[in-house]
Amino acid sequence: MLQICRNRSTDSRTMTAAGLEEYRKRFRTELDQVVDFWLKYSHDKEYGGFFNCLGKDGKVYDELKYVWLQGRQVWMYSRLYRTMERYHRPEILEAAKIGGAFLQKFARVQTSSGPWKCAFCLTRDGQAVKVQRTIFSECFYVMAMDELSRITHDKEMQADAESMMGQLVHWVRIDSSGLGRPQLPGDQPVNSMAVPMMLLCLVDQLTEGRTEVAEKYKELSEWCVEQILQHIQRDGKAILENVTFDGKELPGCQGRVQNPGHALEAGWFLLQYAHAKGDAQLQKTAVDKFIEVPFHTGWDKQHGGLFYFLDVDGHCPTQLEWNMKLWWPHCEALIACLMAYSYTREPMLMDRFKQIYDYTFSHFSDEEHGEWFGYLSRRGEVVLDFKGGPFKGFFHVPRCLYMCEKLLDGLLKGERS
Amino acid sequence: MLQICRNRSTDSRTMTAAGLEEYRKRFRTELDQVVDFWLKYSHDKEYGGFFNCLGKDGKVYDELKYVWLQGRQVWMYSRLYRTMERYHRPEILEAAKIGGAFLQKFARVQTSSGPWKCAFCLTRDGQAVKVQRTIFSECFYVMAMDELSRITHDKEMQADAESMMGQLVHWVRIDSSGLGRPQLPGDQPVNSMAVPMMLLCLVDQLTEGRTEVAEKYKELSEWCVEQILQHIQRDGKAILENVTFDGKELPGCQGRVQNPGHALEAGWFLLQYAHAKGDAQLQKTAVDKFIEVPFHTGWDKQHGGLFYFLDVDGHCPTQLEWNMKLWWPHCEALIACLMAYSYTREPMLMDRFKQIYDYTFSHFSDEEHGEWFGYLSRRGEVVLDFKGGPFKGFFHVPRCLYMCEKLLDGLLKGERS
Numbered sequence: 136m137l138q139i140c141r142n143r144s145t146d147s148r149t150m151t152a153a154g155l156e157e158y159r160k161r162f163r164t165e166l167d168q169v170v171d172f173w174l175k176y177s178h179d180k181e182y183g184g185f186f187n188c189l190g191k192d193g194k195v196y197d198e199l200k201y202v203w204l205q206g207r208q209v210w211m212y213s214r215l216y217r218t219m220e221r222y223h224r225p226e227i228l229e230a231a232k233i234g235g236a237f238l239q240k241f242a243r244v245q246t247s248s249g250p251w252k253c254a255f256c257l258t259r260d261g262q263a264v265k266v267q268r269t270i271f272s273e274c275f276y277v278m279a280m281d282e283l284s285r286i287t288h289d290k291e292m293q294a295d296a297e298s299m300m301g302q303l304v305h306w307v308r309i310d311s312s313g314l315g316r317p318q319l320p321g322d323q324p325v326n327s328m329a330v331p332m333m334l335l336c337l338v339d340q341l342t343e344g345r346t347e348v349a350e351k352y353k354e355l356s357e358w359c360v361e362q363i364l365q366h367i368q369r370d371g372k373a374i375l376e377n378v379t380f381d382g383k384e385l386p387g388c389q390g391r392v393q394n395p396g397h398a399l400e401a402g403w404f405l406l407q408y409a410h411a412k413g414d415a416q417l418q419k420t421a422v423d424k425f426i427e428v429p430f431h432t433g434w435d436k437q438h439g440g441l442f443y444f445l446d447v448d449g450h451c452p453t454q455l456e457w458n459m460k461l462w463w464p465h466c467e468a469l470i471a472c473l474m475a476y477s478y479t480r481e482p483m484l485m486d487r488f489k490q491i492y493d494y495t496f497s498h499f500s501d502e503e504h505g506e507w508f509g510y511l512s513r514r515g516e517v518v519l520d521f522k523g524g525p526f527k528g529f530f531h532v533p534r535c536l537y538m539c540e541k542l543l544d545g546l547l548k549g550e551r552s
Numbered sequence: 553m554l555q556i557c558r559n560r561s562t563d564s565r566t567m568t569a570a571g572l573e574e575y576r577k578r579f580r581t582e583l584d585q586v587v588d589f590w591l592k593y594s595h596d597k598e599y600g601g602f603f604n605c606l607g608k609d610g611k612v613y614d615e616l617k618y619v620w621l622q623g624r625q626v627w628m629y630s631r632l633y634r635t636m637e638r639y640h641r642p643e644i645l646e647a648a649k650i651g652g653a654f655l656q657k658f659a660r661v662q663t664s665s666g667p668w669k670c671a672f673c674l675t676r677d678g679q680a681v682k683v684q685r686t687i688f689s690e691c692f693y694v695m696a697m698d699e700l701s702r703i704t705h706d707k708e709m710q711a712d713a714e715s716m717m718g719q720l721v722h723w724v725r726i727d728s729s730g731l732g733r734p735q736l737p738g739d740q741p742v743n744s745m746a747v748p749m750m751l752l753c754l755v756d757q758l759t760e761g762r763t764e765v766a767e768k769y770k771e772l773s774e775w776c777v778e779q780i781l782q783h784i785q786r787d788g789k790a791i792l793e794n795v796t797f798d799g800k801e802l803p804g805c806q807g808r809v810q811n812p813g814h815a816l817e818a819g820w821f822l823l824q825y826a827h828a829k830g831d832a833q834l835q836k837t838a839v840d841k842f843i844e845v846p847f848h849t850g851w852d853k854q855h856g857g858l859f860y861f862l863d864v865d866g867h868c869p870t871q872l873e874w875n876m877k878l879w880w881p882h883c884e885a886l887i888a889c890l891m892a893y894s895y896t897r898e899p900m901l902m903d904r905f906k907q908i909y910d911y912t913f914s915h916f917s918d919e920e921h922g923e924w925f926g927y928l929s930r931r932g933e934v935v936l937d938f939k940g941g942p943f944k945g946f947f948h949v950p951r952c953l954y955m956c957e958k959l960l961d962g963l964l965k966g967e968r969s
Contacts, residue, residue, distance in 0.1 A: 190868070191868075196804075197803075197805045244734075244736065246734045254736070256738075262736070262737040263736040263737060263738050263739070264736060264738040264739050265739065266734055315734070317661075317663045317683055317732070319661065319679070319680040319681060319682070320679040321673075321674060321675040321679030322680070322681050322682065386614075386615065387605075387613075387616060388613070450607065450613045451607070451936050451937050451938050452936075453605075453938070453941050455872065455876060455927060455936065456872040456873060457935075459872060512929065512930070518874075518875060519868050519870070519872065519874070520868050524870050
């Protein structure tokens, strides 16, 4: 505090550094608390894998194991182990390996519609309960296996990840019939932003530090970026979740829906890609369209926080939860604004970051039991008080804390990266 | 007002009649307004069938046609035409027939998993968009076709309804593989209350005034009642939505979930059945367990209204909308309490009815544009302001108004039915 006062009166540049250091301290402390929470409460020592459904105090309230969340937890542990010194600990490695083994043993199921799919949900002992007709269980399987293989140096596991990636690309770009959705005449193809985003994220995962693999996926990543950019609509004033494959608007609610948190997540995926390619134009598009636009349309001027869904023409969305404030859009917004600031040093982006930071840490973080609440009412009251559930696991919160800490490391080193 | 004051001071019996008359007037006026709303805004004069997605002022905001809602609207028009003199009008008959023709022409789709299914959702011109792996589209098809055939005297249509009923019973009691859900080892069979409730409702529909058909479905209706009663759990202190087929609790959230509105709806289905059979014991069970219990557990003591979902052990439900107040549980509660009162004349049931009536009419009914809002926050603010959407059509509101008007007719006639 003393230091901040001194800095404030002498040197605004240094004051900023102290402010950044304060932020970093908070992200670091929160990350440690969140990792401790999941290490302590989520491990199933009997059957392997992780409990996903944890109450506000960490107690397991349902034993089902969700494959998205199993994969994400394996990925997160592995990434922390590989890239952060203080997490390079045997217990983190062990947790990642146990989760990976559970996934490899149980996630794949035989269905009548194709050679196999990954389940969406498993019983505690690994029996498949449900299979979705989408690609996402498989996506998180790929993320998990690739990141885990990087710390175990298991070549077979890496090959497993790449082979499943091939299957994913086949479903998305060649033939989706293996997903098991009936072909219906009124079910027109939709370019849903989640799909190219997810594939771009996987390409980033698989190609890090691997020139040959990067070459193999070069065209795919270009296709993903092109598909994502098609969601810029209404003369650049809106990001729409669903468009046609040639970038036209779709009719009805499906065509009008906006998901500000998802657009912000796409924003930082594009920023990363643009940074790696040195593509200044794409960086500008990412900031102007995928960060500024969803921030402006998505921020609740009355109660603060980001809405979950909005209709671009101002109709009421049909999703019952449209006006709720969810944790993950705020996680994505923090990463997006801080990354954009670190690449551009545009003060307005730091202002955005601060605004989201203030809302997020004062509303989601639970001082009593640790970890974050996930689901608030429009007014910001906690409506669902569990820490883990069917769609909330060890992923968005720690990924955000981890990435922001890394970005702040970079800023504090004075890197204009 | 003058009359009520006079009654109050002289004769409590007459005052009650005046009170009942006030209620009836309100139900009748609301029903007329609701019918007018859908007649005016929902008819697709170009392609037939009905628009389902109507904004607060009746404007169409999406052209998709949901088969559940198409079927329910056909049923409602037909039932009003058949049983209420003031709706025995050519335009109501015509609307029902046009909706029925649209359904017969477009609802059925061929899928790879079986001979056919009814779609869940159609484009404006009738092309299938989505097929659910459940029985409910088919259920509302049966309801629609049977009721419509009663006013058109179309024997083929009636046979169509009965034939689809046969298919439904086959899926539910013999072999569900035609529904298209993959058979998975962890996906244990669940006695979900919706299924026997829906079949009991259909038996009631198909057998009215038909002794032979009633005989045919006698065993089925007994089975449905038995299946519904298995949801009474925790020494009679809870109605659980999902149990095993031998009436045991299921593990996890699925096993603990309560849906008070659904239990109340089951309550009046059971009351009707018990009344027809003269089964006093079942009537008592319906009142004590399916009306009193969900009312006590489901009523929000802080803000009023019925919660949507609750966990019997007090965990937080995982449904994001758990604490919202939806229109349909309140519709079912009004019918259940008034029907129970009309069969038992138990004053406490009239108190319940009044309590729900006061909340419902002060929160859901829209004085400005007519019809009812469907989705309120826990505090009772309108959160989704449309009058029609993917799950809200011309059904729960008019059915409630219609049934309550009929029940009040009976009470005012002094029938101790």
